[in-house]
Amino acid sequence: MTASYEDLKPYLEKRTMLEASLTLLGWDLETLAPEEAVERTATVSELLENALREAILEPEVRRTVEALEGSPQLSPEQAAVIRVLREELEQLEKIPEKEYRAYANLKATASSIWARARSESDFSRFEPVLEKILDWTRRFASYRAKPGQEPYDVLLEDYEKGFPMKVLDPFFARLEQELPALARQAQEVQREWDDGFLHQPYEVETQREFNRFLAEYMGLSPRRTVMAESAHPFTTSLHRDDVRITTHYYETMPASAIFSTIHEGGHALYELNVAPELTQTPVGGGASCSMHESQSRFYENMLGRRREFWVPLYGKLQSLFPEQLGTIPLERFVQGINRVEPGLIRTEADEVTYSLHVLVRYQLERELMAGRLPVRELPERWNALYETYLGVRPSCDGEGVLQDIHWAQGSFGYFPSYALGSAFAAQIGQSMERELPVGQLLEQGRLAEITQWLAEKIHRFGAVKPAGQLLEEVSGRPFSADAYLDYLQAKVHSF
């Protein structure tokens, strides 16, 4: 019996149904659901996740995938779907179901233990569960490792294909070499800058009005997007005609909501511009975590922190907040949103020091996965690395090792994609500057033409092409740290 791509249809539909349900429940839990809904709704999510896993492991799917792999009759999109299905099968099949469920249970409780430990700033509470998560993660990675492959490389592959330690080590080494000095240089120039006006009270309802305006300005039409609020801003999508973002308002930090909106807006534009024929398929999202992050950070930093971006917008912001900004000229506002200041918290970091926070986590993950760093010594090692790279030392674990949720969720190997995203963005930006008068377009409020360029070169392909290949096609060369460091250097010198 010969297999045809059509045989996958009922399975792909089931998958679309389950994924959309999971997305919607997840969105609801973070935005509107009442506090006490969490536990029971989580059991529904778990049932859906099990159903999804079962669907992926259906023997019929495996047979069809095996029969069709490498078939010349497949379109590039279909071949990409087969590739994704094959990768998922390999990830899941090597882990015995009983172990998979036990691990899922552990993760379900780990997040709340982490949250409690963080609020009490007490690492010893989290230590035993982190130890277990790490053991499981290492074991699963060893099941899936190719001969000679290190466990950490297995995990890195899950998030970004083609970026193992062999590629990441020299990348991070260059950041380690250049960024601390660059941050010191920026601080030196900025000593006289006064950005106190960005730390006064800004009425939250008025902030909402501006951020809604800003999202629409970016091209997030209310006909296809929704904007809500959550503790930690994020983007999610059901398909290309229903993309949702959140932001978070702090009364005395208006820049926080603004840059969260622009960041998540960048993620959203990616999802909104995926080709219609790809959406609701396994390749209907972004090419990879790093490529997704490249788009959000491109809008947030490389566009959103430029003076030209604010030329058409700043008057509106001033008119909404006349007391706070009425006498502040555009130039000072732009200085304020570009302040470089080494701090303790990754999500609040400026553009120059951001990747140093990622470097710390990369080094720690590498040491933990290799068994060179005992979990009990993690807080001290964390603090020491912060002191070395950023010159600051956490006074408690809450503002140190407990600040991110990733490890509680078993996401080892994810952090590097934040730094890679910034580096991809710079490399893509260089090539855009050769083809478009970016500054002029921004000044004239023609952001749509910039988005159009990205949609054409990146967004529309969804996950059909691997991220590394896409990056090379867009920028005309393989990945390197050059564009990123050139960009940051030019920026600091322009202050």
Ligand SMILES: [Zn+2]
């Ligand atoms: Zn992001």
